[in-house]
Amino acid sequence: MNTPAIPGYTLGTSNVARSPLSDEEFALLKQTVLLGEDDVRYLRLAGEVLDDQIEAVLDVWYGFVGSHPHLVYYFSGADGKPNMDYLGGVRRRFGQWIRDTCAANYDRAWLDYQYEIGLRHTSAKKGKTDGIASAAQSINLRYLIAFIVPITATIKPFLAKKGHSAAEVEAMHTAWFKSITLQITLWSEPYVAPSTF
Amino acid sequence: MNTPAIPGYTLGTSNVARSPLSDEEFALLKQTVLLGEDDVRYLRLAGEVLDDQIEAVLDVWYGFVGSHPHLVYYFSGADGKPNMDYLGGVRRRFGQWIRDTCAANYDRAWLDYQYEIGLRHTSAKKGKTDGIASAAQSINLRYLIAFIVPITATIKPFLAKKGHSAAEVEAMHTAWFKSITLQITLWSEPYVAPSTF
Numbered sequence: 001m002n003t004p005a006i007p008g009y010t011l012g013t014s015n016v017a018r019s020p021l022s023d024e025e026f027a028l029l030k031q032t033v034l035l036g037e038d039d040v041r042y043l044r045l046a047g048e049v050l051d052d053q054i055e056a057v058l059d060v061w062y063g064f065v066g067s068h069p070h071l072v073y074y075f076s077g078a079d080g081k082p083n084m085d086y087l088g089g090v091r092r093r094f095g096q097w098i099r100d101t102c103a104a105n106y107d108r109a110w111l112d113y114q115y116e117i118g119l120r121h122t123s124a125k126k127g128k129t130d131g132i133a134s135a136a137q138s139i140n141l142r143y144l145i146a147f148i149v150p151i152t153a154t155i156k157p158f159l160a161k162k163g164h165s166a167a168e169v170e171a172m173h174t175a176w177f178k179s180i181t182l183q184i185t186l187w188s189e190p191y192v193a194p195s196t197f
Numbered sequence: 198m199n200t201p202a203i204p205g206y207t208l209g210t211s212n213v214a215r216s217p218l219s220d221e222e223f224a225l226l227k228q229t230v231l232l233g234e235d236d237v238r239y240l241r242l243a244g245e246v247l248d249d250q251i252e253a254v255l256d257v258w259y260g261f262v263g264s265h266p267h268l269v270y271y272f273s274g275a276d277g278k279p280n281m282d283y284l285g286g287v288r289r290r291f292g293q294w295i296r297d298t299c300a301a302n303y304d305r306a307w308l309d310y311q312y313e314i315g316l317r318h319t320s321a322k323k324g325k326t327d328g329i330a331s332a333a334q335s336i337n338l339r340y341l342i343a344f345i346v347p348i349t350a351t352i353k354p355f356l357a358k359k360g361h362s363a364a365e366v367e368a369m370h371t372a373w374f375k376s377i378t379l380q381i382t383l384w385s386e387p388y389v390a391p392s393t394f
């Protein structure tokens with residue numbers, strides 16, 4: 001694969017935090033979101049369907065964030081105004097994340113990177129990857145969880161754009177929903193005391 | 198309406214904790230999960246559709262929890278074994294909650310009760326309502342968030358059972374998904390430091 005280097009994208013490297021979750025706990029979590037082999041197969045299909053639509057998907061998501069002051073605030077620089085370098089840097093990793101979501105094999109490297117992404121949404125690491133001193137020290141947990149809806153709802157029209165049957169689109173969408181919920185669950189870990197996660 | 202009194206169901210009473218969320222923050226959260234008037238309308242329709250299916254829905258959910266030791270554990274008594282009084286007491290409130298989810302008007306009483314339900318999933322209040330000393334002190338946050346999937350996925354066949362068009366079923370299901378995500382978001386509040394929620 002010929003992926004151009006993406007600044008700050010460190011999946012599979014030693015620069016990534018280690019997830020405290022055991023293999024067994026992770027397996028139970030996958031069971032709980034009902035993620036099965038069919039879903040993995042439909043995520044692969046979604047990967048093919050989305051491959052040449054990534055920029056269009058990001059346009060929708062960035063449009064949603066950009067049109068809501070309470071959301072774009074989190075991409076502010078030290079002056080509290082939207083920082084274009086910050087928005088642009090994250091955007092490239094966000095595009096890669098769509099591909100990774102569809103290609104995920106849920107190994108340790110993937111799991112560790114979920115923990116890393118969680119940390120990047122909290123004061124522990126927010127802004128560090130892009131070298132931005134943001135007025136917003138961390139993403140409030142309530143928006144992280146709430147975002148499961150827009151990130152799930154807005155992908156469906158893109159999944160339907162390549163002529164697949166209604167049943168196939170539905171299956172891709174369900175698999176996407178499970179994966180997003182699993183990921184947000186994992187990203188919430190650094191927000192809470194270890195015993196309550 | 199002739200709702201029989203349900204032990205421990207305290208919505209709208211002075212026995213309920215107060216949500217720390219301001220009206221404005223709550224409005225922004227509803228925006229973020231894309232909850233609009235159409236969704237409220239479709240939740241009302243879902244309420245009619247589910248009205249005589251509540252016990253069947255609960256059978257599916259309790260079946261799911263009961264067949265997974267890592268989940269039924271949370272309903273254990275002091276001896277670590279599933280406590281039937283606990284399971285039964287919660288079940289009655291759970292049935293009412295389905296109705297409340299469909300009938301919600303998102304006022305202060307509703308918002309406060311969401312905070313209360315969140316507390317009941319944490320060590321602050323778990324077991325207190327039913328007078329159970331459970332071996333499980335709190336529901337781990339990871340399962341609370343992960344449960345968005347089973348609680349959303351399993352409702353769909355029930356929504357489809359009363360002869361509504363595919364588009365109507367889809368609209369009811371989307372509204373349900375938004376409401377569940379909104380509620381789990383609100384329930385996560387007592388898990389974290391106020392500044393990070």
Ligand code: HEM
Nearest residue numbers: 071074090093094097120126127129139143144147148151
């Ligand atoms: C379903 C929920 C969300 C998803 C899937 C998501 C996805 C992502 C991804 C893939 C990244 C880049 C990760 C990397 O560095 O490789 C990222 C970073 C970021 N996201 Fe999110 N995000 C979500 C919720 C939110 C919300 C609600 C906000 C607030 C508006 C937000 C703001 C940010 C910011 C500011 C960064 C940069 C963090 C840093 O400084 O490294 N995200 N997000």
Ligand code: HEM
Nearest residue numbers: 268271287290291294317323324326336340341344345348
């Ligand atoms: C989408 C996620 C969930 C929903 C919608 C949900 C719904 C509810 C409802 C409606 C109640 C009764 C609230 C009341 O007292 O009026 C309740 C209580 C309870 N739930 Fe959940 N729940 C969820 C996740 C979980 C998970 C993952 C577990 C763990 C297996 C769990 C275990 C319990 C227990 C043990 C109680 C009793 C709490 C107490 O002692 O008062 N719940 N839940």
